[in-house]
Amino acid sequence: MNRIHLVVLWHMHQPQYRDPETGQYVLPWTRLHATKDYYGMVKLMEDAPGFHATFNMVPSLCMQLEEYASGNFKEPWFELAFKHADELTREDKAEILARAFQVNHERLLTRWPRFLELFDWSRAAGGAQALITFRARDWRDVQVLSQLAWMDEAWFTKDPVVCRLANRGKDFTEKDKTELKAKQLELLGLVLPAYREAAARGQIELSTTPYYHPILPLICDSDIARVANPGTPLPRRAYRHPEDAREQLRRAKEYHERVFGAKPVGLWPSEGSVSDQAMAIAAEEGFQWFGTDEGVLGRTVCRWPTGESRGSFATTTFRTWWDSFIAVWTARPRRRTCTQGCATSAIR
Secondary structure, X not given: OOOOOOOOEEEEOOOOOEOOOOOEEOXXXXXHHHHHHHHHHHHHHHHOOOOOEEEEEOHHHHHXXXXXHHXXXXXXXXXXXXXOHHHOOHHHHHHHHHHOXXXXXXXXXXXXXXXXXXXXXXXXXXXXXXXXXXXXXXXXXXXXXXXXXXXXXXXXXXOHXXXXXXXXXXXXXXXXXXHHHHHHHHHHOOHHHHHHHHHHOOOEEEEEOOOOOOOHHHHHOHHHHHHHOOOOOOOOOOOOOHHHHHHHHHHHHHHHHHHHOOOOOEEOOHHHOOOHHHHHHHHHOOOOEEEEEHHHHXXXXXXXXXXXXXXXXXXXXXXXXXXXXXXXXXXXXXXXXXXXXXXXXXXX
């Protein structure tokens, strides 16, 4: 049997959900995925010390995780989920009905009989009936179960608070809500340190993405979009600021080193977008490898992976950029046109 060289690369990304004007998070996905997925993904690797992987930690995600971990954040859904049931206004209740059941129904909602029951009851008359018929007990159960559904599996067996509430499954009290709120804040503070520790012991590598998640090739030269898609509408005067692209990479490196204790050598360009100029700058800034899509890479180097290399990870060296700059591409269906301007195919 031939040996397979397999690279496992998790792209950890969430857009910035915090409104810069109000300071409030308009969507809760960073927080909820932090308690359900992000921590457990890296902690699970402790059970298999011989297994190694790479996690690409996008700055926009990490900055949000830092803010959540501090406990100093404003998120309306978090506040509603733990608000005293007797103090809920009609508007609060309508918002809870709109938010609470935004989970995977097959895997997350149906495992909780009481949650499923409340969901079915809430559908009558588009939720209008629930606003009238739900009692305080019902609202408390909706609040708690909407948060328990977003807990990592390990917490159900290892954490006494989460385990107790999960085993009960209904008839929660205001004290239960207070305890779950405190536990969730505690868990949010564990996420980034867990990745730093795993990287320090050598089990994972952490890579990064340009700081504000820009499309680097377009910053270097907006006209590059016409190479991938001649019909792309572009500004009459080309935007060419490679120095901005370099600054995006420098800020990403500095931020990454502060949070994780070491400079990254790997880069996942935003949306996998690459160009000769953008990657040359990345190489000059000390990055040794980058990840992208095989379709994007194929357009870049004017050839497509064929035969055994299709449908797999592969590497190649680009001597036109840097003698030791390695590209890793992922398999996706080949695209004949760029549907997002040059966002994913800014190449030469």
